[in-house]
Amino acid sequence: MKMVTAIIQPYRLDHVREALTGIEVQGMTVTEVRGYGRQKGHTEIYRGAEYQINYLPKLKIEVVVDDRLVDNAVETIAGAAKTGKIGDGKIFVWDVETAIRIRTGETGNEAL
Amino acid sequence: MIDSGDTAWVLTSTALVLFMTMPGLALFYGGLVRSRNILSVLMHCAAICCAVSVLWFVCAYSLAFADGNGLVGGLGKAFLTGVERDAVYPATGIPESVFFSFQMTFAIITPALIVGAYVERIKFGAVLLFSCLWLLVVYAPIAHWIWGGGWLAERGVMDFAGGIVVHVTAGASAGVLAAVLGRRTGFPDQVEPPHAPWMVMVGAAMLWVGWFGFNAGSALAAGSDAGMAMLVTHLSAATASLVWMVIEWTRFGKPSLVGLVTGTIAGLATVTPASGYIGPMGGVLLGLAGGVLCYLAVDVIKRTFRIDDSLDVLAVHGIGGATGTLLTAFLVLPTFGGIGLAEGVGAGDQFVTQLIGVAAGLGWSVVATFVLVKLTQGLVGLRVREEEEIEGLDYTAHGETAYKL
Numbered sequence: 001m002k003m004v005t006a007i008i009q010p011y012r013l014d015h016v017r018e019a020l021t022g023i024e025v026q027g028m029t030v031t032e033v034r035g036y037g038r039q040k041g042h043t044e045i046y047r048g049a050e051y052q053i054n055y056l057p058k059l060k061i062e063v064v065v066d067d068r069l070v071d072n073a074v075e076t077i078a079g080a081a082k083t084g085k086i087g088d089g090k091i092f093v094w095d096v097e098t099a100i101r102i103r104t105g106e107t108g109n110e111a112l
Numbered sequence: 113m114i115d116s117g118d119t120a121w122v123l124t125s126t127a128l129v130l131f132m133t134m135p136g137l138a139l140f141y142g143g144l145v146r147s148r149n150i151l152s153v154l155m156h157c158a159a160i161c162c163a164v165s166v167l168w169f170v171c172a173y174s175l176a177f178a179d180g181n182g183l184v185g186g187l188g189k190a191f192l193t194g195v196e197r198d199a200v201y202p203a204t205g206i207p208e209s210v211f212f213s214f215q216m217t218f219a220i221i222t223p224a225l226i227v228g229a230y231v232e233r234i235k236f237g238a239v240l241l242f243s244c245l246w247l248l249v250v251y252a253p254i255a256h257w258i259w260g261g262g263w264l265a266e267r268g269v270m271d272f273a274g275g276i277v278v279h280v281t282a283g284a285s286a287g288v289l290a291a292v293l294g295r296r297t298g299f300p301d302q303v304e305p306p307h308a309p310w311m312v313m314v315g316a317a318m319l320w321v322g323w324f325g326f327n328a329g330s331a332l333a334a335g336s337d338a339g340m341a342m343l344v345t346h347l348s349a350a351t352a353s354l355v356w357m358v359i360e361w362t363r364f365g366k367p368s369l370v371g372l373v374t375g376t377i378a379g380l381a382t383v384t385p386a387s388g389y390i391g392p393m394g395g396v397l398l399g400l401a402g403g404v405l406c407y408l409a410v411d412v413i414k415r416t417f418r419i420d421d422s423l424d425v426l427a428v429h430g431i432g433g434a435t436g437t438l439l440t441a442f443l444v445l446p447t448f449g450g451i452g453l454a455e456g457v458g459a460g461d462q463f464v465t466q467l468i469g470v471a472a473g474l475g476w477s478v479v480a481t482f483v484l485v486k487l488t489q490g491l492v493g494l495r496v497r498e499e500e501e502i503e504g505l506d507y508t509a510h511g512e513t514a515y516k517l
Contacts (some may be wrong), residue, residue, distance in 0.1 A: 045364050048410060048411055048414075049414070054306070
């Protein structure tokens, strides 16, 4: 199984969630993060003084899927999160050793 | 004779003006600092409110308003001795207890205004010690000079609600304190922006509403003076806000919320000394003048003189209060809708009088504040250590964190 981590624009979350539900991905974890890539942040002006804001708010989505679903999940997330403008984000794929459902003790794919 | 209408209005105004500090000013300043210092700012305002209240009762009210000489009141009314429950404040229809409380809320907010100069780097002990000393040495005497029958009152200085007593004194003192205390680490290039612009607006809105008590309440009566004072206060606030909005829109392409509400405060401070004497057009004109001059002042003080008066107390309150005080000499004239000057007094004469008032308030504030700051520095120190400043005062000085994210 693999963990698909995606850093996306916060306002694309609902779109991504709906799209993932459409391909039977049952759960996800969402974290509020700050970061920058080539987008580099922006400038704010208060009382005439300029402030460079280097870290912008993003959302980190993590979903764990069976190996067979990975490519579909990545494609789905990318499609739903994309706006075509700088700052859309990135997706990373990690290997997962195991997964356990806390309530029942199921392991492996049954836990997903 | 106690007039229930007057009394009801001044009682209400007292609540409104206390609300300006608790929590109006606290939130206005709080939103402007970094998130790791917001609690320290709220603490400064709250603690100053409490300390000043007690000191006001112990002796400061007496020093400001009891009989004494031209420079300071005596201690005849310390602990409110001799002030009966149903004593009426002279030349008014309100109980002296109400006058005491109303004036107390002014005494509270004035040192609280100075907080803006020293945020994010001052020692809490220094805040308390300095504020208490400043109340007794600067505020009470100057209040006496202008409102307690002192020498400036005898010269005919017109300061309806505190252009000199509150804004010039606080502004000038803030400038001195900021200069001696030194700049924040990283000023000006690595300072962080306001952490909660929304909070700044909420605070400013509370200040605007509360200012109706500040200016209209200073009529000490519920009548047409209060009515017009409220009206001109509002017009000045609105006009100055629009001035800042237009300036920023033109200069930067985007009018900011923080800019608009800073204009609000500039307009309110500027109209304060004139509020009981001028007409509606005067209110608009003061909003224009105060709006423009305070905007320029922010730049001059921070960029040209590089004084880190962090929240622009001198630029907004000092310059605003002085501008309004000086322009009162002209806007009081019936041509501008004002109540007119005394028989035989021309606008030019009054302008000189106003100038003397501003100069005296400014001069004593600067000299005395310098001495008090040095004294405070010697007794308890002024500045926190650099690591504490970097970590933030909320945790290092008060053991608390504002946002558990």
